[in-house]
Amino acid sequence: MTDFWSTVGSGEFARIVLLSLGVSLSATGLSIVLGLPMGAALAVFRFRGRRFLIVFINALLGLPPVVVGLALYLVLSRAGPFGALRLLFTPGAMVLAQTVLATPIVAALVHRAVADLWDDYGGALRVDGATALRSIPTLVAMARMRIVTAALAGFGRTISEVGAILVVGGNIAGYTRTMTTAIALETSKGNLSLALGLGFVLIGISVAVSATVFALGAEERR
Amino acid sequence: MTALRHLAALLVGVLFATSGDGAHAQSQAIVMASTTSLQDSGLLDVLLPKFTAETGVSIRVIAQGTGQALATAARGDADIVLVHDPEAEDKFIAEGHGGERRQIAWNDFVIVGPAADPAHVAGGHDALAALRTIAAAHASFVSRGDKSGTDALEKRLWRAVGRQPSLASGDNWYRDIGGGMGAALNAAAGMSAYTLSDRGTWLSFGNKADLKIVIEGDPGLINRYDVILLDPKKHPDAKLEPARRLRDWLVSETGQAAIGAYVKQGQTLFHPSAAQPK
Incomplete structure (x- = not known):
């Protein structure tokens, strides 16, 4: 256990936790920016290919992280088309990978939430003279708690993910090492109890983030 | 909407905090493709901070198997390699990806x-x-x-x-x-x-x-560890100058002494061998 406490008490560990939170919260934020309008638009607009897009986005819920990592690796590598950006093995590449993973989750869950409300209240909104586009803010406001759940689902995917960020981040000490890649590393060093201890810290952080978001929601309802 | 707004503010803050850090640290850092054995044994954790303290150049280590490490470098995604498979290294050098190989240690x-x-x-x-x-x-x-x-x-x-x-x-x-x-x-x-x-x-x-x-x-x-620099003709983007400083430091007296001083459970893990390659 001395291993565990000296690791958790170190400045390096604080950086690892901050990077984990920074990367996954950034990716969650971007996935909301992208997924929220996408999901809402799929719920209220009727256009050619809409059904296909809905099926497609729902299929992406099962996107394998290691494949996303590999594809981004090839794209971001200096030998790849976006090599000049020099993003490979940086936190930016990790945010990108996790955004790709989280966006379909947010979009699919927002779509479901908004589509249900649009079925129930769409008629009434249109009687009041609102177009589909103008109904979106109202519907999003009504669906806000389910949208928060969508955001948390996206966050859950990103904070726990290791396959994609290991490939594009490289698990560089002090730079791209996160909670999950540190756990994988300690496991490979045979420090199993330390790895498990870090796992519990990760779960604790995840619970704390969810609790904070729900506390904010409760405060709002008062 | 307060909850969402709180969340959004938090996210934007975090995003800026992380991206700022990344851009700042970019200048004086090189990427080294190395092997899991050097990372898992803990050698690099004690060795590289000494080099960084002396030169200000920080080293970002990607620890992979030798085959993958050489492939990473061949794609231009590393500035220097430190690996342990002479046959694979010969092939890497013969293909023109790198050269100036030096053995730094053996076990x-x-x-x-x-x-x-x-x-x-x-x-x-x-x-x-x-x-x-x-x-x-x-x-x-x-x-x-x-x-x-x-x-x-x-x-x-x-x-x-x-x-x-x-x-x-x-x-x-x-x-x-x-x-x-x-x-x-x-x-x-x-x-x-x-x-x-x-x-x-x-x-x-x-x-x-x-x-x-x-x-x-x-x-x-026997297990030999070699450091190889990337060929500037094939990999003009590789940061050759700081990579060469690292290579020179690893084979220098200071670097060799630091390698030899790394002991675990009373045993020397790596025997410095730059002067007399095995």
Whole structure:
């Protein structure tokens, strides 16, 4: 256990936790920016290919992280088309990978939430003279708690993910090492109890983030 | 909407905090593609901070199997490589990806296995004879199967034995796990199997369970670590100047002394050998 406490008490560990939170919260934020309008638009607009897009986005819920990592690796590598950006093995590449993973989750869950409300209240909104586009803010406001759940689902995917960020981040000490890649590393060093201890810290952080978001929601309802 | 707005503000803050950090640290850092054995043994954690303190150049280590590390460098995604598979290195250099190879240290490989020693090979110094016996006894053997330096040596040893075991040919005692050194040791510990390990990783490994060294001291089990610079013609983007400083430091008296001073459980893990390559 001395291993565990000296690791958790170190400045390096604080950086690892901050990077984990920074990367996954950034990716969650971007996935909301992208997924929220996408999901809402799929719920209220009727256009050619809409059904296909809905099926497609729902299929992406099962996107394998290691494949996303590999594809981004090839794209971001200096030998790849976006090599000049020099993003490979940086936190930016990790945010990108996790955004790709989280966006379909947010979009699919927002779509479901908004589509249900649009079925129930769409008629009434249109009687009041609102177009589909103008109904979106109202519907999003009504669906806000389910949208928060969508955001948390996206966050859950990103904070726990290791396959994609290991490939594009490289698990560089002090730079791209996160909670999950540190756990994988300690496991490979045979420090199993330390790895498990870090796992519990990760779960604790995840619970704390969810609790904070729900506390904010409760405060709002008062 | 307050909850969402709070959340959005938090996210934007965090995004700026992380991206700022990344751009700032970019200038004085090079990427080194290296092996899991050097990382898992802890050598790089004590070695590289000394170099960084002296020069201000920070080193970002990507720890992969030697095969993958050389492939990473060949794609232009690293500035310097530090690996341990002479044959794969020859190919890398022959293809024009790099050169100016220098050996920095050596240690040796060992065969570890369960204390019960079902194949009765413990105590020997002949790796080929041990592998022959293990194969004949159908005792479980874990293979890295990841084209790392250790994996390459294991395959060479089997070639010398004249028998490449594989699941396809019915050798279900031969377990190809496709993972790093630590993963292979975890697997061997879990299934009471034999495996080939570099001594550095073995000594610092924390989950030995009932595994112990069964074969050591075979001259064929020597393990050489070489540093290679990227070729500026093929890889003009590689940061050659700071990479050369690192290479020169590793083979310098200071660097060699630092390598030799790394001790675990009273044993020297890596013997500096820049002056007299093995």
